[in-house]
Amino acid sequence: QVQLVESGGGLVQTGGSLRLSCAASGRTFISGRTFSDNAMGWFRQAPGKEREFVASLNWNGATTLYSNSVKGRFIISRDNAENTVYLQMNSLKPEDTAVYYCARGSAPGAFAGSAALDYWGKGTLVTVSS
Numbered sequence: 001q002v003q004l005v006e007s008g009g010g011l012v013q014t015g016g017s018l019r020l021s022c023a024a025s026g027r028t029f030i031s032g033r034t035f036s037d038n039a040m041g042w043f044r045q046a047p048g049k050e051r052e053f054v055a056s057l058n059w060n061g062a063t064t065l066y067s068n069s070v071k072g073r074f075i076i077s078r079d080n081a082e083n084t085v086y087l088q089m090n091s092l093k094p095e096d097t098a099v100y101y102c103a104r105g106s107a108p109g110a111f112a113g114s115a116a117l118d119y120w121g122k123g124t125l126v127t128v129s130s
Contacts, residue, residue, distance in 0.1 A: 002104060002119045003121075004024050004103070004104065004121035005022065006102050006124040007021050007023070007124060008021050009099075010125075011129060012092055012129070013129050014092065014093060014129065015091060016092050017088070017092065018089045018126060019086060019087070019088050019089070020042070020100055021086055022040070022042075022085045022086075022102030023083060024040075024083045024084070025083065035083040038059060038108060039059060039108055039110050040057060040085040040105065041054070041055060041056030041085075042054040042056070042085075042100055043103055044101065044126075045099050046095075046097060046098040047098075051101070053067050053114065054074065054087070055076040055087060056076065057085070061078050064110065065110045065111070070089075073090050074087060074090070075088040075090075085102060087100070089126070092126075096126060097126060098126060099124065099126075100123060100125075101122075102121040104117060104118055104120075105118070106118040
């Protein structure tokens with residue numbers, strides 16, 4: 001099993017910034033696989049809405065994908081030595097309010113949806129006040 005633990009959520013005013021982190025750990029990393037074998041990404045779910053894709057990056061961070069709603073404001077990155085993926089969120093808007101989830105892709109390539117994911121974190125709440 002792989003555990004993904006998000007942190008960094010909180011309350012911020014419109015226009016502010018937050019940096020989310022997702023730390024990966026677990027038995028899979030002992031079996032010969034490494035954190036850098038898989039793509040990683042972020043999703044979010046606002047109250048009363050379905051979970052939606054936010055951003056992802058491939059195994060070495062060279063390829064990134066973003067939803068249109070966050071492109072130009074959010075930056076996804078990863079530190080394979082620390083088994084951690086980050087989401088830098090700038091120019092936050094009230095519509096960014098949601099629970100943000102970290103997810104691992106089942107393959108090395110970046111993903112734009114939830115079809116090829118094998119592990120999820122439990123989420124961290126981001127609230128943007130107007």
